[in-house]
Structure formats: structure tokens, C-alpha cells
Amino acid sequence: MLARLESGAASQIILEANAPIRCVTPSGPQAVSQQTLTSKQVLALVGEMATADQKASVSAGRDIRFLYAWNGQQWLVEQDGSAPHTRLTVQKHVTVAEPAVAPAPPAPAVRRYRASDVPFEEAADTAVTRERFEALLREQVRRGAADLHLRVGEPPILRLGGDLVRIEDQSTLDDASVSRMVRAIMPPKNLAEFDANWDTDFAYEITGVSRFRVNVLRDRNGAAAVVRTISATTVTVEEMGVSPEVQQLCALTKGLVLVTGPTGSGKSTTLCALVDLVNRTRHDHIITIEDPIEFVHQSKKCLITQRQVGVHTQSFKSALRAALREDPDIILVGELRDLETIAMAMETAETGHLVFGTLHTSTAASTINRIVDQFPADRQDQIRVMLSESLKGVVSQTLCKKIGGGRVAAREILIVNKAVSSMIREGKTMQINNIIQTQRKLGMETLNDALTHLVKTGQVEAEEAYVKSAEKKEMASRLRLLGYNLDGLAADD
Structure with a gap:
């Protein structure tokens, strides 16, 4: 790679944790290796160039800056201290000739900034x-x-x-x-x-x-x-209180499983627990596409590949398309943001892959409507058919304040069976809530059922359950039957 710098084909080598080795060319950074480096590997590579005196700073991973001689030329190896993880650059060292006359008195010290920095108060360290x-x-x-x-x-x-x-x-x-x-x-x-x-x-x-x-x-x-x-460690389904019926969705070989809820409802944590369950119980290849990577999974029985949008791939859509050529068994899409990504996720789920994804919807029925409504009217019938065949389960959750401190998740659970598939195909999503209520023996549960259970078990106040409910009129009736006074709350919806 130094030869590429010497020839002028590249101006800089970038060695960075969580990324492949890259060379900066006139057209931008280009990966020159397929392997993503760890922080230890970056430091080990740089350590090969360091002298005995320089190895101390390399071992510490701080304040690394030295010159390396190769092919009659000196190369500057320098750490980027502004990066959140280990990042070093290698470039040709340009020496400045000494002036023929005595230099002028030194100017006051001024902080130097890289081109990627935007200046703020120069006194700031x-x-x-x-x-x-x-x-x-x-x-x-x-x-x-x-x-x-x-x-x-x-x-x-x-x-x-x-x-x-x-x-x-x-x-x-x-x-x-x-x-x-x-x-x-x-x-x-x-x-x-x-x-x-x-x-x-x-x-x-x-x-x-x-x-x-x-x-x-x-x-x-x-x-x-x-x-x-x-969390620095992955959470488990046991710690999260995920029901056995939802856990069984992790045993599927194909299909679409959605975890939904408003921002800050713990969707990423629940998905982390599901991926961890797959990682502990199956022998498959899991690809996650996230923005950014949140929970870091170590391969256990599975092989795990984690890609970050904007760092390892350009977009969810392009990463999902590429994933089909990377021998996946399970694919996690951090967010189904647009029509093309949703369509591709459904097609992937239909062709023999298990796909996990998230949406910002509050109930199972609204999740289905949101997906269908993303598409033009002339395609919606086709999408309902595709969704009825690919969708296997929806977990819609919200976080409630616990009595005594902390928070607990209330989850609406939809397990897609023949009756639900028929409702999706025929566009009768308003009736899905009735199916959930009558199929509790299959592990289905409405959000109000989950909230009522939390109130009955003394985990959540009645007022909190009412506020978090999506069907407030029914929730108010349930709570009054349990003897709670809701007069201080807003009028029923």
C-alpha cells in the first residue's frame, strides 16, 4: 500500500477499528481489504512499523505519532485523536527546508485543525x-x-x-x-x-x-x-420477559417478524434479545443492518456480520440487496424506512430467509396498514397478498413507568395464522384486534391485556396504563371495573 502512496495513486492510508483498510484516492476513500479490523489489529499493524521507543505509545493506544522509513522515503504514522475509536493514518512525510536567514520570533501557539474539523474557540482543548x-x-x-x-x-x-x-x-x-x-x-x-x-x-x-x-x-x-x-452486553429473552410464543418465532426458517413501537420504546433491546436467542440456539449466518450499530454481538453458535449504514454500506436498501449474495439465513433490518426497503424485506422473507425489522407504529393493525399505505394504490392489493404470506408475527410495545422506579415493557403480540393471513389479504385489518382477543391460547395478547396485567400485578399505576393505552375507552372501562377512579384524567377517547 505504501507503493500506492509513492506512485501518487493514493494520498493516505486509513487504519481504523470497525472498518476495512482504506486508501484515500482522488475519487475518495476506497477499501483495499475485505476484513473489518478490530482496535487490537490496527495497533498490531502499526506496531510492526514502530521502533522499540515508539512501541509504548502504540501499546497504550494513545498519542501515536512517528516516522517510518521505507524505500528511501519517510512516512508519517499519526493517530486521529478526534475519532471515537482507534483510527490512524499513514502518509508521505513532507520536510520543510530550513530558512537561510534567522527565523522571525515564533507566533503565539495556535491549535491546528484537520480539514474535517470545523473551528470553534481556539483555546478549547x-x-x-x-x-x-x-x-x-x-x-x-x-x-x-x-x-x-x-x-x-x-x-x-x-x-x-x-x-x-x-x-x-x-x-x-x-x-x-x-x-x-x-x-x-x-x-x-x-x-x-x-x-x-x-x-x-x-x-x-x-x-x-x-x-x-x-x-x-x-x-x-x-x-x-x-x-x-x-448496554455493553447483549440482553436475553429471559431477562426481557419475552413470551415463549414470541421466542418460537426465532425458530422459523423464513418469514418477516416486526418489532414496533414509538421512539424510545425498547424496540432495539427486544430485537437484541431475539438475535441473541438465535445466536445461542441455531447454526446460521446472521446479518444485521443498523444505523448506527447499537448492541455488539459476538458469534456464538451462529456467524454474525454487523454492518452500519454510512460506514460499511451506503443505505439500508443497498445493504439488503447485497445481503442476498452473502449467504444469509437471518437478516435484521434496523429500520424499514422507505417503500423499496419494505418491498425488498418482504421479498427476502418469501424466498427462504428470516427477516427481523422495526417500524414506528403502536399496534399490530396499524403496522399492517402502515406497510400497505407506503405503496401506490394500484399496488396495494398485491402488497396485501405478499404481506399475508410473508408476515409471521408483530410485537408492538411501549415502556411504562414501574411503581418504585424503572420501566417495564407492555407488548401487544400478533402471531399470524390462517385467519390473520386472510384478514390481511382481504384488507380487513380492523378485525385483527378481535382475532388477538379470541386467540389468547396461541400466545396472542392485546396491548390493553398486557397493560391490565401490569396493573393487576402491582407493577404499573392505573393512570400510567391508561396514558399508554392505544384504546383508551376500553382501558378506562377495564380499570373502573377493577375499582380505579379515573376522574382526574382526560375524557375517554
């Missing part, structure tokens, strides 16, 4: 700023908060047990401080995306603490961010 940000993330994990909010004019705010709580000993943030913190951890690609589109998503990890999903945006006051905690 990226390392110190990153440490401050990571201190907030550590506090988020220590207190068991689901999210951290950074907003101009507010101190850092945590979501604890479903409520937003301001961190009392933290000062109010301004636009400059929020911008510094988010830019200190943003990968170069996301820096460019944020500057172009004013919002971006990426994953961040503090080794030994947790992984985080970060969304950076701009609002009327300036920069803002929401950081969600992702």
Missing part, C-alpha cells in the same frame, strides 16, 4: 472537552439513566425512570460548550454530515463503561444532542 463529555456519560451510566440531553440554556438533563431530571451540580450550557463536546467525539463523516444537514447519528463507546447512540442536531438556540445508553 479537544482532549479536555472529550473528558468532560465522557464524565457526563459515566454519570449517566452510574445513575442508570436511559438518555442524556444537552441543550443550550439548560444544564445536562438525564431521563431517569421515564422522567427528565436536571443534573443539579452542572452549570448551564451555551452553544459553544455543546458544540465543543459533540465535535470532540464525532467521526469525520458525521462532522461533514452535521455541517451539511444539521443533524447526524453515530455510536460512541467508552471501553469498560458502555456504548451510546448519539444524535446531534440544531434547534433555535444552537447545537443540541441526545445520547442513549446501550
Whole structure:
């Protein structure tokens, strides 16, 4: 690869964790290997070029910067300290000739920025700023908060047990401080995306603490961010309380299984538990397509390939199309965002693959309607037929505040049988709720059934169950029969 740099075919080599080796060419970065490197592999490659004196910084994985001699030329090996994970570059070292006259007095020290950086106050130190940000993330994990909010004019705010709580000993943030913190951890690609589109998503990890999903945006006051905690370890179906009937969907060889719910309802965590069950019980190839990668799965009985949109693939659609040539058995699509992705997921499910996906819908019936309504009217009958044959189950969930703290999931469960398939094919989705109510012995359950159970078992307050219900009139009747007074709540829908 150094020969490519020497010839001018490339200007830089990029060695980065969670990515293949890449060369920067006039047309942009190009992968020159198929294998995705780990942080240890990156450091091992660089360690081969380091002298004995330089190996200490390489082993520590910090402040790596040295010259490597090859073919009569010196090559600069340098660590990108702004990257959230191990990232090093190799490029030709250009020396500057000494001036013939005495140099002028040195100018005041000015911070140097890479082309991917956007300047902010030059006195700001990226390392110190990153440490401050990571201190907030550590506090988020220590207190068991689901999210951290950074907003101009507010101190850092945590979501604890479903409520937003301001961190009392933290000062109010301004636009400059929020911008510094988010830019200190943003990968170069996301820096460019944020500057172009004013919002971006990426994953961040503090080794030994947790992984985080970060969304950076701009609002009327300036920069803002929401950081969600992702468990450092995968969760299991047993820990999540996933019913045996839903677990049985993981034994299917083909079909479409959807986990739905509003934003922040725990869809990713439930999918993680289902993938972990497959990983422990089958001998298959699982491909996940996510934006960003949240839970990191280690291959157990299965082989797992995880791809991140924008890092390892251009889009959900292109990754799903490519996955069919990668010998998959199970494919997880992090989000069914558009018509083409939905159509491709159904076709993939019909052709002998098990496909997991998510949608932002609140009930099983609304999930089916959402999929059908994505398509033009002249194609909807065909889509209903396809969906009736490919759809195997829908888990629609919402998170409720638990009595005593924490949150618990209430799940509506639809297991697709012949009766449900017929309803989908004929467009009678309004009757699906009745089928769920009459087929409880098959493991089906309405959202109101799940909420009522949580109230009866003392896990959730009646008011919380009413607020989370999608069918509030029926829920109010159930709760009044149980002896609860709902006079303080809004009028029944």
C-alpha cells in the first residue's frame, strides 16, 4: 500500500477499528481489504512499523505519532485523536527546508485543525472537552439513566425512570460548550454530515463503561444532542420477559417478524434479545443492518456480520440487496424506512430467509396498514397478498413507568395464522384486534391485556396504563371495573 502512496495513486492510508483498510484516492476513500479490523489489529499493524521507543505509545493506544522509513522515503504514522475509536493514518512525510536567514520570533501557539474539523474557540482543548463529555456519560451510566440531553440554556438533563431530571451540580450550557463536546467525539463523516444537514447519528463507546447512540442536531438556540445508553452486553429473552410464543418465532426458517413501537420504546433491546436467542440456539449466518450499530454481538453458535449504514454500506436498501449474495439465513433490518426497503424485506422473507425489522407504529393493525399505505394504490392489493404470506408475527410495545422506579415493557403480540393471513389479504385489518382477543391460547395478547396485567400485578399505576393505552375507552372501562377512579384524567377517547 505504501507503493500506492509513492506512485501518487493514493494520498493516505486509513487504519481504523470497525472498518476495512482504506486508501484515500482522488475519487475518495476506497477499501483495499475485505476484513473489518478490530482496535487490537490496527495497533498490531502499526506496531510492526514502530521502533522499540515508539512501541509504548502504540501499546497504550494513545498519542501515536512517528516516522517510518521505507524505500528511501519517510512516512508519517499519526493517530486521529478526534475519532471515537482507534483510527490512524499513514502518509508521505513532507520536510520543510530550513530558512537561510534567522527565523522571525515564533507566533503565539495556535491549535491546528484537520480539514474535517470545523473551528470553534481556539483555546478549547479537544482532549479536555472529550473528558468532560465522557464524565457526563459515566454519570449517566452510574445513575442508570436511559438518555442524556444537552441543550443550550439548560444544564445536562438525564431521563431517569421515564422522567427528565436536571443534573443539579452542572452549570448551564451555551452553544459553544455543546458544540465543543459533540465535535470532540464525532467521526469525520458525521462532522461533514452535521455541517451539511444539521443533524447526524453515530455510536460512541467508552471501553469498560458502555456504548451510546448519539444524535446531534440544531434547534433555535444552537447545537443540541441526545445520547442513549446501550448496554455493553447483549440482553436475553429471559431477562426481557419475552413470551415463549414470541421466542418460537426465532425458530422459523423464513418469514418477516416486526418489532414496533414509538421512539424510545425498547424496540432495539427486544430485537437484541431475539438475535441473541438465535445466536445461542441455531447454526446460521446472521446479518444485521443498523444505523448506527447499537448492541455488539459476538458469534456464538451462529456467524454474525454487523454492518452500519454510512460506514460499511451506503443505505439500508443497498445493504439488503447485497445481503442476498452473502449467504444469509437471518437478516435484521434496523429500520424499514422507505417503500423499496419494505418491498425488498418482504421479498427476502418469501424466498427462504428470516427477516427481523422495526417500524414506528403502536399496534399490530396499524403496522399492517402502515406497510400497505407506503405503496401506490394500484399496488396495494398485491402488497396485501405478499404481506399475508410473508408476515409471521408483530410485537408492538411501549415502556411504562414501574411503581418504585424503572420501566417495564407492555407488548401487544400478533402471531399470524390462517385467519390473520386472510384478514390481511382481504384488507380487513380492523378485525385483527378481535382475532388477538379470541386467540389468547396461541400466545396472542392485546396491548390493553398486557397493560391490565401490569396493573393487576402491582407493577404499573392505573393512570400510567391508561396514558399508554392505544384504546383508551376500553382501558378506562377495564380499570373502573377493577375499582380505579379515573376522574382526574382526560375524557375517554
